[in-house]
Each structure stands twice: as structure tokens, then as C-alpha cells.
Amino acid sequence: MQIVDSYSGKLGNIRSIQQLRLYHLSRPALRQWRKTRHGHIYQLDSVDQWIIDQGWKNLIAVDFAGWYFNDFGLDAVCLESDRLSKHYWPNSWIEPDIMTHRPDYLPDRTPVIFKYPWFLKYATQDQFIKFLNIWVRGITLINFDPVFVQHNHLKYNLLDLIQPRTVFKIQEINSKLWMIEP
Numbered sequence: 691m692q693i694v695d696s697y698s699g700k701l702g703n704i705r706s707i708q709q710l711r712l713y714h715l716s717r718p719a720l721r722q723w724r725k726t727r728h729g730h731i732y733q734l735d736s737v738d739q740w741i742i743d744q745g746w747k748n749l750i751a752v753d754f755a756g757w758y759f760n761d762f763g764l765d766a767v768c769l770e771s772d773r774l775s776k777h778y779w780p781n782s783w784i785e786p787d788i789m790t791h792r793p794d795y796l797p798d799r800t801p802v803i804f805k806y807p808w809f810l811k812y813a814t815q816d817q818f819i820k821f822l823n824i825w826v827r828g829i830t831l832i833n834f835d836p837v838f839v840q841h842n843h844l845k846y847n848l849l850d851l852i853q854p855r856t857v858f859k860i861q862e863i864n865s866k867l868w869m870i871e872p
Contacts (some may be wrong), residue, residue, distance in 0.1 A: 713774045716808045720755040720778065732758055737805070737833050737867055746801055753788055754805040755779070767800070769793070792825050801829040811838045815848075819855055822870060826858050830870045 704712075714720055726732050734742070741749070741759070748765045751757070757779040759766035768775065768782040775782045785793055789809040796802070802825060804810075810818060810832075818839050822830075836848040849862055859871045 710774060713772050717753075717755040719758060719805070723755060723758045724778075726758075726761075732761060734762070736864075738762075740863065740867070741803065741831070744801075748800045750796055750800050750802045752802060752804050753807060754803075756803060756805070757782065767796075769796070789821060790824070792827070798827040801831060803831045803833070805833040807832070807834060810834055812840065813838075814840045815851060815855075819852060822852075822856055822858060826870050826872055828872065832868045832870065833866055834868075835866055 722730075722732060738759075742762055742764065746764065748767070749756075749759065750767045750769060751759060752769045753771050755768070755770075755775065755778065756766050757768045768779055769785055769788070770782045771784070771786050771788045773784055776784070783793075788807075810821065813821070837843045839848055841848050841851055849860060849868070853860055857872075861869045861871075863869055
């Protein structure tokens with residue numbers, strides 16, 4: 691049996707099949723998109739439908755295999771942290787350190803979308819605020835479960851804790867979707 695200490699660093703002793711499984715687990719939309727190659731229709735969830743209804747022409751999908759937006763009339767630029775995405779979508783851009791820096795080549799006016807980012811799972815409030823300070827230069831959508839960011843979710847709402855510590859306009863679209871503007 692192999693024990694994995696961390697998935698955040700180099701995947702030294704992890705076999706390629708394990709790396710592929712981890713990639714698929716962190717991107718649930720990928721499995722559904724792969725089925726479309728065999729005739730299945732991609733089923734949009736409520737967040738995807740809300741994004742399409744906004745009327746944006748371009749968007750940046752970060753680390754969730756968001757290239758399926760291209761099938762619905764949007765021009766989606768996909769930024770991924772794992773090179774395995776090139777196997778599925780050759781046009782995706784690879785940035786291994788998404789949590790720590792925003793690439794300069796991304797336009798500020800194009801909406802950036804994060805869907806269930808793995809790097810925010812079990813993040814502290816300080817890490818979450820640092821992430822917002824790095825990434826929010828224009829409209830930024832974060833689809834995540836706020837319970838996973840470390841705070842006392844039984845007593846406090848994460849939005850109430852984060853809002854006074856940032857200068858951003860944060861709008862809660864629903865319980866798992868935030869739209870953040872500078």
C-alpha cells in the first residue's frame with residue numbers, strides 16, 4: 691500500500707494511473723463532457739446556466755475542465771494546473787501555481803470562473819483573502835462550498851467574516867456561488 695503525504699507538490703511516487711484518477715476526481719465536469727463524445731447531451735447545472743444567461747461572450751475557466759462552455763456559444767479560455775488537461779483539450783493553458791499567482795497574460799475584463807477549486811478546500815480565511823487579492827481584477831465567480839473554508843460555520847457566515855477584511859464588492863448569488871468585483 692502506498693501512502694501519499696501531499697498532492698500539492700511534485701507527484702514523485704504516484705503512478706500515472708493514480709495521477710489520472712486524482713485528475714478526474716478533482717474535475718467532475720470532465721466525466722460528463724467525455725460522455726458527449728459518445729452521443730450523450732451535456733447537462734448544465736444551475737450555475738452553468740446562470741453563467742450562460744449573463745450574456746458574456748468570453749470567459750476564463752480555471753482548473754475545472756471548463757472547455758464545455760465552448761459547446762454553448764461562449765469562447766472559454768481554459769487555464770489548468772495539470773498537464774493531463776492537454777490530453778483532453780490541447781488548447782488549454784498550463785499554470786502549475788494557480789493558488790499563488792495570476793498570470794499576467796489574462797485580460798482583466800474577462801470574467802474568471804472557479805468551480806469547486808481544490809486549493810480552497812480546507813483553506814484558512816487568510817489564505818482565502820490572499821487568493822482573492824491575487825485573482826480579483828475583474829468579475830470573478832467562485833462556485834464553492836463555504837463550509838470548507840476554515841471558520842465557525844455554525845456561528846458565522848463566511849461572507850460576513852470576509853467582507854470587512856477586503857475592498858471587493860462580494861455578491862452572494864446563491865449559497866455556493868459568489869460574484870466578486872474590484
